[in-house]
Amino acid sequence: MKKNLRFLSALLISKTAMLTQKLFGMNASYFPGKLAIKLCPDFLGQIDKPDTIISVTGTNGKTTVCNMIIDALTANGFDVLNNRAGSNINAGIASALIGGSTVTGKAKKSIAVFEIDERSSKLIYPYIKPTYAVCTNLFRDSIHRNAHAEFIFRIISDSLPSESHLILNADDLISAGLAPENKRTYFSIAPMNTDLPESINIINDMRICPKCHHTLAYRYVRYHHIGNAYCPSCGFASPESDYIAMPDFEKHTLLIRHTAEEECYPLITNSIFNIYNQLTAIALLREFGLSVNQVQAAFSKLAIVESRYSCETVGSTQVITHMAKGQNPIACSCVFDYVRKEKGQKEIILMLDDVFDRVNSSEIMTWIYDADFEFLNEESIRRIIISGVRCEDYKLRLLMTGIPEERLICVPKEIDAPDSLSLFGTDKIFILHELYAAKEAMNVRDKTVALLKNKAERREG
Amino acid sequence: MDKSKKPIIVESLFPEIANLFGDRMNIHYLKECAAEAEFIDTSLTDPPVFLSREVSMIYMGPMTESQQALAIDALKPHKEKLVELIGRGCVFLLTGNAMEVFEAYIENEDGSRVEGLGIFPQHAKRDMLHRYNSLILGEYEGIRLVGFKAQFSHTYGDNSGQYFYKVIRGCGIHPSSMLEGLKENHFFGTYTVGPFLLLNPLFVKYLLSLLGIEKPVLAHEETIMASYRKRLAEFENEKLKY
Numbered sequence: 001m002k003k004n005l006r007f008l009s010a011l012l013i014s015k016t017a018m019l020t021q022k023l024f025g026m027n028a029s030y031f032p033g034k035l036a037i038k039l040c041p042d043f044l045g046q047i048d049k050p051d052t053i054i055s056v057t058g059t060n061g062k063t064t065v066c067n068m069i070i071d072a073l074t075a076n077g078f079d080v081l082n083n084r085a086g087s088n089i090n091a092g093i094a095s096a097l098i099g100g101s102t103v104t105g106k107a108k109k110s111i112a113v114f115e116i117d118e119r120s121s122k123l124i125y126p127y128i129k130p131t132y133a134v135c136t137n138l139f140r141d142s143i144h145r146n147a148h149a150e151f152i153f154r155i156i157s158d159s160l161p162s163e164s165h166l167i168l169n170a171d172d173l174i175s176a177g178l179a180p181e182n183k184r185t186y187f188s189i190a191p192m193n194t195d196l197p198e199s200i201n202i203i204n205d206m207r208i209c210p211k212c213h214h215t216l217a218y219r220y221v222r223y224h225h226i227g228n229a230y231c232p233s234c235g236f237a238s239p240e241s242d243y244i245a246m247p248d249f250e251k252h253t254l255l256i257r258h259t260a261e262e263e264c265y266p267l268i269t270n271s272i273f274n275i276y277n278q279l280t281a282i283a284l285l286r287e288f289g290l291s292v293n294q295v296q297a298a299f300s301k302l303a304i305v306e307s308r309y310s311c312e313t314v315g316s317t318q319v320i321t322h323m324a325k326g327q328n329p330i331a332c333s334c335v336f337d338y339v340r341k342e343k344g345q346k347e348i349i350l351m352l353d354d355v356f357d358r359v360n361s362s363e364i365m366t367w368i369y370d371a372d373f374e375f376l377n378e379e380s381i382r383r384i385i386i387s388g389v390r391c392e393d394y395k396l397r398l399l400m401t402g403i404p405e406e407r408l409i410c411v412p413k414e415i416d417a418p419d420s421l422s423l424f425g426t427d428k429i430f431i432l433h434e435l436y437a438a439k440e441a442m443n444v445r446d447k448t449v450a451l452l453k454n455k456a457e458r459r460e461g
Numbered sequence: 462m463d464k465s466k467k468p469i470i471v472e473s474l475f476p477e478i479a480n481l482f483g484d485r486m487n488i489h490y491l492k493e494c495a496a497e498a499e500f501i502d503t504s505l506t507d508p509p510v511f512l513s514r515e516v517s518m519i520y521m522g523p524m525t526e527s528q529q530a531l532a533i534d535a536l537k538p539h540k541e542k543l544v545e546l547i548g549r550g551c552v553f554l555l556t557g558n559a560m561e562v563f564e565a566y567i568e569n570e571d572g573s574r575v576e577g578l579g580i581f582p583q584h585a586k587r588d589m590l591h592r593y594n595s596l597i598l599g600e601y602e603g604i605r606l607v608g609f610k611a612q613f614s615h616t617y618g619d620n621s622g623q624y625f626y627k628v629i630r631g632c633g634i635h636p637s638s639m640l641e642g643l644k645e646n647h648f649f650g651t652y653t654v655g656p657f658l659l660l661n662p663l664f665v666k667y668l669l670s671l672l673g674i675e676k677p678v679l680a681h682e683e684t685i686m687a688s689y690r691k692r693l694a695e696f697e698n699e700k701l702k703y
Contacts, residue, residue: 143611147592208477213531215477329483361701362596366655367483369486369656369659393688400486
């Protein structure tokens, strides 16, 4: 696209803004791009782009997959432009491109990997035409922004450029149907002994056949609608996969059948969610053109950073903080499932209030009735301390799972929650906190650790 | 069980699609409050139970826009029966955009229309580019009602003779209306989600009495009332942002 004076002015001003922000030690991953688009609405169209663009979108796992792809490409000598330092909306993409361009708007790098917010697809794809477009999965998310999975599907599907080669999850019948005319490569995980015959989650947004609307039958289910399904009425079914993964948890390997060959990679995680993330990245890297050896070598050095998790041990008790993304029923259900499967006697501190809503308004709580709080109805979970303004709402939700009332304690202030822990005979204390309550969760953890230490000292004394 | 009493049958329509925003829990909560009632789920491909048995209540929750068309297609052959049931005082509770299925039509942004059941003369308009999120406070027969709205569409047309409840704060069937929902006899349609019954225990008691339960008892009464009172106090605070 020809560059006009307006674009060049916007580029110069936004580059100056970026430099100024960096001089002051600020994160320049959003404002320069926002400014550039404000000054020149088709800025993304006029700026030169790298020859190869890889986009990654989806409800869950896009940041993890993006990081894996960037790290693997970098390990193989590629210099990759990316937006992992900041925003994944159009302003973030613009900021990344501003940082990766010359003063005349020429791209300095030949490859870019961009994480893209699902809802921003329609603002980004008219200008950014990914060579490869990856979608991890599509689920219900925030009721405010994302409404429902069909709405997000439609936004992405209608926006994707026809020339983009799609990398899709065959085990997710929602995202598997994106932009049906596009070239596509599917990946899936072969049947596992932990598979279920049907979904046990409250949310399954793929219950009926998209063609004839009869009830779908599942050959196996991993979680929610993730699995392999078919329609007994019309024959519609999950697509055939180009990359079929078989994880071996004892050997820590991920065997992948691709065409007629079998490829073996180091398995860098034991969680099903992250196996899907690793598989997504491998399918993309192989389609991009990396050899098996190159991908193997990259994954032998990769690790998934668990920045949303911490564990401290006091005596025989572990104090574990774990982020449980509020307003996102899928993310919370996954965390609840993880907690119930952990061995030992457990106590939980819940601190899931939306920290912004409770200051500015009153939180819309519908999502707690989509989340599988039923997973917390376990004998091994001896006490749940529900903290925050909305504690009565959570208590009601937990009572509806059948948890006896004597196991539930409401505490309006989060920092007071540790005082209600039993601590006796408890192997693990889980502090499950909302995304933006991480700092408060650390305070709650420190207080819990102090209480445990005091108890140990008293016993010794 | 007193055999002279009419059995209470609650039919949930199309739970495989009409289940957004946690609203299926309206029925789960009713089950906990009305152990004597029979609860039946009817899928899109099943004949509705209200055709063959005398149901006391019909429930349908919010769904996606394309699924609204499926619900309309499934119910259209039974429009006359539905009109008869409304006239006879059968309880209907429709939450979220389920209410629009019973309206004349749903208009898309491009002017195209999805014909509804036409049981109510009002119509809905979609605006998929602008999601409407809000809190709502209202009153029905002396019961203060609270809830949330999260929707792409609004209903238009005069509902002054057929509204469910008066809005105190927030908006009714469209942003300029202070009359929420549609009501006819014991038909209650509302955009309010929450789930509506879990946010409004006093209305649950009223609903249970409509179903013929003489001394309604709320499940988890102390907790649900504490939750309701706290939210009501917040919603009645003039400083609260809606």
